Structure formats: C-alpha cells, structure tokens
Amino acid sequence: MMQILTHTPAWVFGLFAVLLWYGLSQRLARTASLKRTTLLPLAMLGFSGYGVLSAFGASLPDVLSWLATGALAAFVVSRIPLHDQTRYDADSRRFHLPGSYVPLALMMGIFLTKYAVNVALATHPALGQDTAFALLVCTLYGAFSGIFTGRALRLWKLAAQESDRAPSLPRAA
Structure with missing residues (x-):
C-alpha cells in the first residue's frame, strides 16, 4: 500500500483535499445561485466522463453503459422530492439549501473510484481489456x-x- 501512495502524483492529494473540503462545506445550510448549483454537477460529470475515457478509451459499450446508467439515475433522483427546507427566491435568484453529506459522499465516490481504477489498471494492466470490469x-x-x-434537475x-409564480416586474422604458 505504501508503494501505491508513494507513486501517486502530489496533485492527486491536492485534488482529494479540495474535494474533501468542498464536500464538507456542503454539510452546512447555505445559499447558492442557480449557476453555482449547476457547476458542481457539470464538474463531476466531466470528472467521471474523463474517468471512463482515460481508463477504457471511447469504447462504445463502455460509453453507452456510462450514459445509460447516468440517464437512469438522473431520472430516478429527479423524481425524489426536495428536502422541505429547500427554497428558491426568484427575486434574488438564489437557493436556500439545507446542509447535506450527499455531495461529499458522491465526490468521494467518484474520486475513490477513479483512484482505485487507476491503481488496479497500473497493477493489473489486463483489466483494461476485461469487458466485465469496464462495464462495472x-x-x-x-x-x-x-x-x-438528478439533484441539479430538481433544483x-x-x-x-x-419563477413562474413570481410576479413579473415592469420593464423600464
């Protein structure tokens, strides 16, 4: 295990620290703009997509597996009601969000999956050609x-x- 850690580039530990800090900050109630609540899902989408492409290339079954599972999970999660303390103020265009450990768990899940896959591929390169491993x-x-x-879609x-409920303000002439 020590050999794995010593061969890990320093930037990986920096990324881990940033994700850990940001994930822990999500456990506190906060306000955030629509733009800000969109950036994290987009970043994590890119990070997981990069994980697929960097580990297995642009193999059609692998990419389709990633996309299909992502679409299904987004659909299911988007149907789950928001926490009753979640609010959107159309005037300020900001959300009032309760704290949650879910973003931390998801960020750590993606990060640790990518790390574990890279370690597995470095120690057992044949896994890169294993269809079952790739699909999993x-x-x-x-x-x-x-x-x-799905969480972003709910917001x-x-x-x-x-915004539809908010009275429209008269435009200046």
Missing part, C-alpha cells in the same frame, strides 16, 4: 454522474416553478 466501472461512474445531475425544476 462505467456503470458506477454513470450512477454517480446521474445522481449529481432547476424548483427555480422554474418559483
């Missing part, structure tokens, strides 16, 4: 991405509903 990893990445996306839906 791509499905896992897809699930993480889809959960992030977008809330913002759209609240």
Whole structure:
C-alpha cells in the first residue's frame, strides 16, 4: 500500500483535499445561485466522463453503459422530492439549501473510484481489456454522474416553478 501512495502524483492529494473540503462545506445550510448549483454537477460529470475515457478509451459499450446508467439515475433522483427546507427566491435568484453529506459522499465516490481504477489498471494492466470490469466501472461512474445531475434537475425544476409564480416586474422604458 505504501508503494501505491508513494507513486501517486502530489496533485492527486491536492485534488482529494479540495474535494474533501468542498464536500464538507456542503454539510452546512447555505445559499447558492442557480449557476453555482449547476457547476458542481457539470464538474463531476466531466470528472467521471474523463474517468471512463482515460481508463477504457471511447469504447462504445463502455460509453453507452456510462450514459445509460447516468440517464437512469438522473431520472430516478429527479423524481425524489426536495428536502422541505429547500427554497428558491426568484427575486434574488438564489437557493436556500439545507446542509447535506450527499455531495461529499458522491465526490468521494467518484474520486475513490477513479483512484482505485487507476491503481488496479497500473497493477493489473489486463483489466483494461476485461469487458466485465469496464462495464462495472462505467456503470458506477454513470450512477454517480446521474445522481449529481438528478439533484441539479430538481433544483432547476424548483427555480422554474418559483419563477413562474413570481410576479413579473415592469420593464423600464
């Protein structure tokens, strides 16, 4: 194990620290703009997509597995009601969000999956050609991405509903 850690590039530990810090900050109630609540899911979508492509290339079954699992997870999660303390203020265009450990768990899940896959491929290169391994990893990445996306979709839906309810302000002439 020590050999694995000593051969890990320093930037990986920095990325881990940033994700850990940001994930822990999500456990506190906060306000955030629609843009900010969109950036994290997009970043994690990119990170998991990069994990698929860097580990297995652009293999059609792997990419389809990632996309299909992500779409299914996003659909399912987008149907789960938001926490009752979640609010959107259409005037300020900001969300009032309760704290949650879910973003931390998802970020650590994607990071640790990518790290474990890289270690597995470095120590057992033949796994890169193992279809079952590739589909399992791509499905896992897809699930993480889809959960992030589904959570964002719920917020977008809330913002759209609240914006429709808010009285429109007269435009300046």
